[in-house]
Amino acid sequence: MSTPQPASLRDELHGAQEILLANALMLGEIPAPSGREAGRIRFLANRFSESSLIDISVDELGNIQALIPGRTGKRTIMVAAHADALLTIGPEERLTVNVGPEELHGPGMADNTLGLAALASLPDLLRHLDIQLDANILLVGHVKSLRSHDLAGLRFFLDHYAKPIEAGIVVEGITLGRLNHSCLGMVQADITCKVHQEPGTRWEASENAIIILHRIIRHILEIPIPQEPRTSVILGSITAGKTFNRPPETARLRLEIRSEVPGKAREIRFRIKEILDEVSSETASDCSIRFPALRKPGGIPFAHPLVSAARDIMDELGVHPRLGPSYSDLSILIAKEIPSLTIGLTTARNLNEADESVAIEPIFTGLAQLIALLQSLDNGILTSLDNGVLASPAEPDGDA
Amino acid sequence: MSWLKRNTFHHSDFSDLAALCEAKQEAGITVSLCIPTLNEEKTIGKEIVIFKSELMDRFPLIDEFAVIDSGSTDATGEIVQSYGADFYYSGDILPSEGFKRGKGENLWKAIYQLKSDIICYVDADIANIHPRFVYGLVGPLLRHPEMHYVKAFYERPMAFSEGIRATGGGRVTEILVRPLFSLFYPELTQLFQPLSGEYAVRREVLERIPFPIGYGVETSHLLDVYLQWGMGAFGQTDLDQRVHRNQSTAALGKMSFGILQSFLHRLQKHGKASAMADISNTYRALQANGSEYEEITTEIIEEERPPMIEIKEYLERFPR
Numbered sequence: 001m002s003t004p005q006p007a008s009l010r011d012e013l014h015g016a017q018e019i020l021l022a023n024a025l026m027l028g029e030i031p032a033p034s035g036r037e038a039g040r041i042r043f044l045a046n047r048f049s050e051s052s053l054i055d056i057s058v059d060e061l062g063n064i065q066a067l068i069p070g071r072t073g074k075r076t077i078m079v080a081a082h083a084d085a086l087l088t089i090g091p092e093e094r095l096t097v098n099v100g101p102e103e104l105h106g107p108g109m110a111d112n113t114l115g116l117a118a119l120a121s122l123p124d125l126l127r128h129l130d131i132q133l134d135a136n137i138l139l140v141g142h143v144k145s146l147r148s149h150d151l152a153g154l155r156f157f158l159d160h161y162a163k164p165i166e167a168g169i170v171v172e173g174i175t176l177g178r179l180n181h182s183c184l185g186m187v188q189a190d191i192t193c194k195v196h197q198e199p200g201t202r203w204e205a206s207e208n209a210i211i212i213l214h215r216i217i218r219h220i221l222e223i224p225i226p227q228e229p230r231t232s233v234i235l236g237s238i239t240a241g242k243t244f245n246r247p248p249e250t251a252r253l254r255l256e257i258r259s260e261v262p263g264k265a266r267e268i269r270f271r272i273k274e275i276l277d278e279v280s281s282e283t284a285s286d287c288s289i290r291f292p293a294l295r296k297p298g299g300i301p302f303a304h305p306l307v308s309a310a311r312d313i314m315d316e317l318g319v320h321p322r323l324g325p326s327y328s329d330l331s332i333l334i335a336k337e338i339p340s341l342t343i344g345l346t347t348a349r350n351l352n353e354a355d356e357s358v359a360i361e362p363i364f365t366g367l368a369q370l371i372a373l374l375q376s377l378d379n380g381i382l383t384s385l386d387n388g389v390l391a392s393p394a395e396p397d398g399d400a
Numbered sequence: 401m402s403w404l405k406r407n408t409f410h411h412s413d414f415s416d417l418a419a420l421c422e423a424k425q426e427a428g429i430t431v432s433l434c435i436p437t438l439n440e441e442k443t444i445g446k447e448i449v450i451f452k453s454e455l456m457d458r459f460p461l462i463d464e465f466a467v468i469d470s471g472s473t474d475a476t477g478e479i480v481q482s483y484g485a486d487f488y489y490s491g492d493i494l495p496s497e498g499f500k501r502g503k504g505e506n507l508w509k510a511i512y513q514l515k516s517d518i519i520c521y522v523d524a525d526i527a528n529i530h531p532r533f534v535y536g537l538v539g540p541l542l543r544h545p546e547m548h549y550v551k552a553f554y555e556r557p558m559a560f561s562e563g564i565r566a567t568g569g570g571r572v573t574e575i576l577v578r579p580l581f582s583l584f585y586p587e588l589t590q591l592f593q594p595l596s597g598e599y600a601v602r603r604e605v606l607e608r609i610p611f612p613i614g615y616g617v618e619t620s621h622l623l624d625v626y627l628q629w630g631m632g633a634f635g636q637t638d639l640d641q642r643v644h645r646n647q648s649t650a651a652l653g654k655m656s657f658g659i660l661q662s663f664l665h666r667l668q669k670h671g672k673a674s675a676m677a678d679i680s681n682t683y684r685a686l687q688a689n690g691s692e693y694e695e696i697t698t699e700i701i702e703e704e705r706p707p708m709i710e711i712k713e714y715l716e717r718f719p720r
Contacts, residue, residue, distance in 0.1 A: 018449050022450050022453030025449060025450055099445040099449055100475075101445070101478060101479055
């Protein structure tokens with residue numbers, strides 16, 4: 001196996017900085033709220049077409065795919081980035097991003113304009129570095145990943161992509177050093193409490209949705225949660241009421257259950273459902289729950305050759321790997337038994353604010369890491385995967 | 401077909417950059433891009449990255465790219481150089497001619513400093529910069545040899561610190577320049593935005609027209625090119641939107657004063673106004689300061705640089 005030289009890749013990538021920065025600046029000014037990413041997808045289509053990629057197509061959900069053909073093309077590595085960005089605005093409104101000597105600035109730049117820019121730039125960067133792999137590189141910009149869409153685009157793509165994919169790399173703008181090789185089982189729950197208010201009696205506790213929701217939260221916090229294997233219930237958001245003196249008729253709680261152990265998230269989910277039934281019955285309120293996102297736990301082991309190679313590359317680049325589970329795009333690839341990793345490209349500040357900024361210099365390390373990882377896969381890891389080292393989905397019944 | 405229909409384009413008419421580069425190569429024409437600057441650290445980096453990547457590295461539409469600066473005190477120069485564009489201090493170009501502070505001075509010095517057959521000028525304060533700001537202007541010159549001077553026009557929102565508003569652009573155009581053109585040069589009213597700071601021009605035209613160094617440069621260019629080459633020399637391209645800093649009404653008053661000076665001088669020169677009285681160079685405005693009312697006076701002198709072809713060093717650099 002020939003050894004990739006990540007540090008020299010990084011040096012050479014400095015000479016092509018405009019490729020990535022220009023793509024990040026132009027993509028960053030195309031609003032892409034979840035479900036309305038068509039502008040960014042069109043930009044990618046033009047880029048891929050200019051770079052003479054093959055099999056460029058946009059599927060019916062809006063995902064774009066394009067292939068950088070390999071020398072032999074016997075195997076395929078997928079590189080994926082989500083096209084939607086938090087904090088972006090309506091398609092008619094104007095986003096302004098900018099670049100200074102050290103940073104790129106603009107809403108959504110870290111998550112995930114930069115990751116998408118890396119996808120758009122990869123064909124040109126490989127050409128600049130004079131790198132051609134034996135394997136095909138399948139570039140996928142997927143839509144509808146955020147909020148209640150729950151990675152619908154990537155799910156749809158993988159459900160319908162007919163050819164084998166031997167390995168996957170998920171590219172996120174942040175944070176350089178992340179190395180996710182497993183994913184937690186995850187359930188997102190959206191609870192709504194509605195009370196019935198009679199005219200003139202709205203001072204009673206039973207007619208205040210906040211008090212009902214409080215009772216539900218108290219019961220949820222009484223659920224035994226194991227420390228090991230890691231499991232948690234995160235109360236993420238509460239909304240209710242409009243003013244000081246009017247008891248609300250409706251209250252809403254959004255929470256997330258995560259667990260490393262198969263079936264645990266599902267068990268907690270069922271317990272919460274029981275709690276809702278109990279409280280509804282006790283208070284004559286109408287409490288309902290829906291689950292906008294469900295993910296299976298799974299992943300590839302720490303000793304997997306893909307993880308080992310990524311750690312070696314990071315080591316050579318002077319990056320301290322932060323290993324840990326992911327609960328986003330990676331889980332969809334893992335569920336399809338595609339050995340995969342999530343990596344980040346740089347560091348950010350003012351995350352999720354209008355002046356979100358990402359550092360430019362670390363991006364070259366992030367890109368060198370991505371390209372070296374592709375080379376490592378091509379130079380032998382894919383062959384070892386042929387011998388049966390696969391991702392391990394853990395849940396037999398397809399539930400979190 | 402009317403001039404308006406024949407000579408008005410949309411940037412998308414030229415978005416096939418591969419074809420445009422081929423046309424450029426066939427015609428054997430070179431293109432320089434010039435950005436005049438004075439303290440533009442907020443937007444200059446983006447312009448350079450995008451133009452260099454898209455119009456030099458990806459498609460070789462631009463042969464030369466330079467920023468000509470009037471003496472910025474912010475990080476403009478550092479940013480320009482860090483992203484690999486040529487950066488010149490205007491005072492260092494043609495030192496025998498001295499240095500005058502003004503955008504027109506930078507545009508004039510660019511004719512000497514830059515080498516290409518076409519020079520495309522783009523302002524530095526555009527927040528929504530895109531390659532169309534260049535290919536939309538250069539495209540008509542590559543496709544239409546009879547055209548010499550292509551101006552941009554926009555559907556232009558104004559960017560404020562609080563956000564963006566959809567209307568209110570081009571106030572000086574609509575209140576001053578369009579009425580003047582309607583009175584004295586009706587054909588020129590076909591230009592949507594005569595004051596836009598983005599235009600591409602052939603060298604043989606640029607070197608033969610004088611350059612006011614201040615506010616009057618765009619208006620004077622139009623009048624001079626119109627008189628020497630006629631309306632057929634002009635083209636105009638819709639570049640969709642230009643987001644930039646808004647100027648105060650007071651600043652627009654000064655700008656209008658400078659434009660009016662240049663315009664009146666040209667009227668006299670072109671024989672359209674006779675025996676005009678001496679006109680003042682002092683712009684007078686009023687302001688209330690607490691309980692006091694006061695007059696603010698500003699000297700605005702629209703100095704002009706002569707046609708570059710009259711400069712000896714220029715003829716040495718570009719021999720006939």
